[in-house]
Amino acid sequence: MTPNPYLWLVPILPLAGAAINGFFGRRSSKKAISIIALGFCGAAFALALFLAAGFSSASAPYYFNLAHWLRSGSFQVDFSFYLDQLSLVMLLVVTGVGFLIHIYSVGYMWDDDGYYRFMSYMNLFMFFMLTLVLAKNYLVMFIGWEGVGLASYLLIGFWFTKDSAAAAGKKAFIVNRIGDFGFLIALFLMIKHFGSLDFTRVFAAVQTLPTETAGAGLLTAIGLLLMVGAAGKSAQIPLYVWLPDAMEGPTPVSALIHAATMVTAGVYMVARSSAIFEGAPMAMMVVAIIGTLTALFAATIGIAQTDIKKVLAYSTVSQLGYMFMACGVGAFSAGIFHLMTHAFFKGLLFLAAGSVIHGIGGEQDMRKMGGLRQYMPWTFLTMTIATFAIAGFPPFAGFFSKDEILWKAYSSEYGSWVFWLTGVITAFITSFYMFRLWFLTFFGDYRGTAAQGDAHGHDDHSHGHGHGGPHESPWVMLGPLVVLAFLSLVGGWIGIGGRFEHFLAPVFQSGAAAELAHETSGEAAGTGTETLLMLISVGAAFLGLFLAWTLYFRRPQLPARIATGLGGLYQAVAHKYYIDELYNVLFVKPLIDGSTEILWHGVDQNVIDATVNNSASAARHISDNARHMQSGNLRSYAGWVAAGGAVVIAYMIWMGVWVR
């Protein structure tokens, strides 16, 4: 443990940017806003690079206690930050990809009236995300956790005058709250049983507990509750429904928050809590099953979506499923590896999609695209790299991480061939829908109208200039695309030979050490199988490419016929398996009806309001009658006095009789 005083500056810098732009942005010029937003975000990135340059595994982890926070008896929580190999990876991904997307946003959002607001929110998001990543205890992590939820809400509902955007923002926030509920209870359990929320102290306490192989116990409970939180934030079954709707936000937001960084917070949290999960195999199993199911489920929905961003959204859910699968089978480093490469290629996919949307005037329906290859060559090139990366073609980044996950799903002690097989099927579907998107968008003939106005499209993108045909985006947007494309191409190479895993090994000591031993012993038997499995998954990717090529390039009439042929099944997939409708019937409607009929009309109006109103009207009626006693007629007063005296005397006589 080495103190490092620079740690707290990393999150604070974007916060300063957010504050300056938020308070003074309305009156400043767009240029000044851009300089501040990019400057502070870039400074955070530079500082992260500086920290990375000075990082040595020998002196890691670094920490810094900024201030005391809660002190209650032996229970202490401080504002403290922590940097180990895991947070370093996250730190670089968040600041790096975040900075690129900030640059991109300058081009994408320039014409928007809320430009300063957007930039301020983006910086605010960076602050919370970095707090989450750099936290040294669960409570500081929870600040970041809630904060990114807030930033996500603000940015999904950025165009808040649009009903659907406002509703999507609310949906994201509420669904996340359900997950946070689980997270919070997990924290309470930790406080109760470990008396601390500090990572090092909690994990040290966990190490002393036996592994809960026989039955479920404390660690299983904590693990499952943490997974509930992670499922909310990282859009896993059953809480994934908010993420596709979150595409109502501006595209850079989708790229930064809902693809590259925030949604991976759940994976990071699970990986960070690896010590807890390793003590609870049942919780691990649940994580793996949820991840695998989500991966497959979301991928199938992705096939039938027509909105380019919705396809990418379901793809994100599916890829997050992969990461959870990896964590669930104990391959935390593989999950983080995929998290990193996914941040590159999925961020790139979203930004390229944004560039496409920008280039054709706000249209998001892929059926109205096509043939854009010739209009926007750079977007096409970068998107191609990203598509190949996510589909898992070597030597692109996605291949290495996905292959690592699939291999671990098969070979790890927690793994099984079921996970592997589902993973390969998902890889095939992923490849298919991504190439479907690719062919539909960039090949064939342009199916949109040449001169599009402003009043259309989902992505209310107001263009000052009259919009002609499709055109390439400005370089301020293409630059980040190119950098991310480069990273999507080479980003996976750091995983060759298990280097990434070795780098992260100190964080996941217990499991990773066992795994390494396991691997070296089973090396001879493993290599052949590993190669075979690798070939199968690459084959699946090629199959997906081939199928997409057949259906959407060679014979474009075929998909419609297949769709009608499949009938109900196709409808179910196109309507996302009616999950939203199901949740509506199961949860939302009973809740609203119950609140309206029982709580509002029943309890509030008939009990609480009625009590207050009736006591008020009763008081008024009684006073109304009593008021007549005060008539001003002196003799009636005297009469009342006499009557009162008579009553008192009667009472005394009666009591006297009674006593005797």
Place this chain on the structure above:
Amino acid sequence: MIPLSYYLLLSGILFVCGVLGFLIKRNIITIFMSIELMLNGVNLSFVAFAAHWQALSGQVFVFFVMVVAAAEAAVGLAIIIAVYRTRETLNVDRVNLLKL
């Protein structure tokens, strides 16, 4: 020996007559007399009890009451005369200048 209850009954009747007279009558002098009647009803019960319990305090109290009643009569009659001079009436319902 006349029993105590007879005195008390007479005292109660006198007091109730006073109360009713006070409530019902409008003539200010009659009201004044009703008050005297009530005082004397009470006085009667005082002396009756004093005789019954062989205690002097009740009779002493009656003297006090009589003194106060005399003073009240002096002041009250003076007020009545003053009222009559200004309002030319003895009906209490007409003496209502301070009423709203």
